[in-house]
Amino acid sequence: MKVRVLIRLKPGIMDVQxxxxxxxxxxxxxxxxxxxxxxxxxxxxxxxxTPAQARARADEMCRRLLxxxxxxxxxxxxxxxxxxxxxxxxx
Amino acid sequence: MRFGVVVFPGTWSDCDFHYxxxxxxxxxxxxxxxxxxxxxxLDCVILPGGFxxxxxxxxxxxxxxSPVVEALPEFLARGGLVLGSCNGFQILCEAGLxxxxxxxxxxxxxxxxxxxLIVDNVDTPFTRALRPGQVLQMPISHGEGKYHVDAExxxxxxxxxxxxFRYATAExxxxxxxxxxxxxxxxxxxxxxEGTVLGLMPHPERAAESAMGGTDGLLLxxxxxxxxxxxxTFSKR
Numbered sequence: 153m154k155v156r157v158l159i160r161l162k163p164g165i166m167d168v169q170x171x172x173x174x175x176x177x178x179x180x181x182x183x184x185x186x187x188x189x190x191x192x193x194x195x196x197x198x199x200x201x202t203p204a205q206a207r208a209r210a211d212e213m214c215r216r217l218l219x220x221x222x223x224x225x226x227x228x229x230x231x232x233x234x235x236x237x238x239x240x241x242x243x
Numbered sequence: 244m245r246f247g248v249v250v251f252p253g254t255w256s257d258c259d260f261h262y263x264x265x266x267x268x269x270x271x272x273x274x275x276x277x278x279x280x281x282x283x284x285l286d287c288v289i290l291p292g293g294f295x296x297x298x299x300x301x302x303x304x305x306x307x308x309s310p311v312v313e314a315l316p317e318f319l320a321r322g323g324l325v326l327g328s329c330n331g332f333q334i335l336c337e338a339g340l341x342x343x344x345x346x347x348x349x350x351x352x353x354x355x356x357x358x359x360l361i362v363d364n365v366d367t368p369f370t371r372a373l374r375p376g377q378v379l380q381m382p383i384s385h386g387e388g389k390y391h392v393d394a395e396x397x398x399x400x401x402x403x404x405x406x407x408f409r410y411a412t413a414e415x416x417x418x419x420x421x422x423x424x425x426x427x428x429x430x431x432x433x434x435x436x437e438g439t440v441l442g443l444m445p446h447p448e449r450a451a452e453s454a455m456g457g458t459d460g461l462l463l464x465x466x467x468x469x470x471x472x473x474x475x476t477f478s479k480r
Binding site for chain 2 (some may be wrong): 165166168169172217218220222223224
């Protein structure tokens with residue numbers, strides 16, 4: 153089962169990396185970019201019979217390794233293989 | 244006093260620590276590979292600096308779940324001491340053996356420089372040879388040394404006197420300018436509740452001989468040796 157984990161710094165935690173990237177965008181003329189924060193996307197396959205089971209395993213992985221919950225929040229997305237596959241119409 | 248210096252793939256300060264223990268304080272020391280679980284013949288385990296497992300995911304995250312780190316709670320329970328410097332501090336936080344976490348430096352730069360540290364707690368086996376308020380000089384060398392912890396844990400840590408070293412001026416003033424990485428409360432080093440695990444971002448092993456430019460780091464090793472009592476165990480706080 154395809155699982156995506158989105159890891160983000162908790163609100164209120166200063167993201168110095170995000171601030172630097174936003175400044176760089178500003179330097180390129182994107183003065184309209186605000187509130188930029190950098191996170192992580194982790195994709196994996198989980199052997200599981202049901203999406204709920206895959207989600208529960210991914211949740212345990214996040215708590216034990218993938219996220220540091222002092223700093224980070226995480227969101228788990230379990231998707232079917234078809235939905236994640238690149239669309240044939242996209243070039 | 245028998246020391247073990249842990250080596251992860253990507254550790255870089257292991258030889259420096261090994262040198263200081265064997266050649267400067269002249270104590271028995273061996274390297275401990277990260278897959279080792281048996282720490283029975285050791286009194287003090289050192290987690291050196293470096294980039295264990297390339298610091299993939301987060302600094303110290305993968306090493307914090309390695310066999311040798313999983314063996315540390317049992318090692319501590321039977322009276323052992325653990326010292327983590329730089330990446331070793333990050334690993335101890337990731338493993339939950341110390342509170343908090345180390346984040347990317349606020350300045351975004353990798354900082355390799357000399358720092359001054361004020362000593363807040365001399366009631367640990369690692370700081371017994373120091374005076375309260377003493378200022379030490381030790382180098383730092385890291386990109387992720389900004390200590391962070393939630394406000395409530397910080398309060399508890401202060402109550403329990405767990406903050407050991409803070410970045411300061413040469414005169415011992417704790418100022419923003421003396422803080423090289425944006426660390427909360429200028430924190431440079433902390434201990435666990437029992438005082439048996441010390442984590443610090445500075446490198447004591449790089450300030451252990453006059454040829455290195457200073458010997459203040461040696462005071463931590465002298466404290467350790469001075470904490471040994473007759474039966475071979477450590478005098479706790």
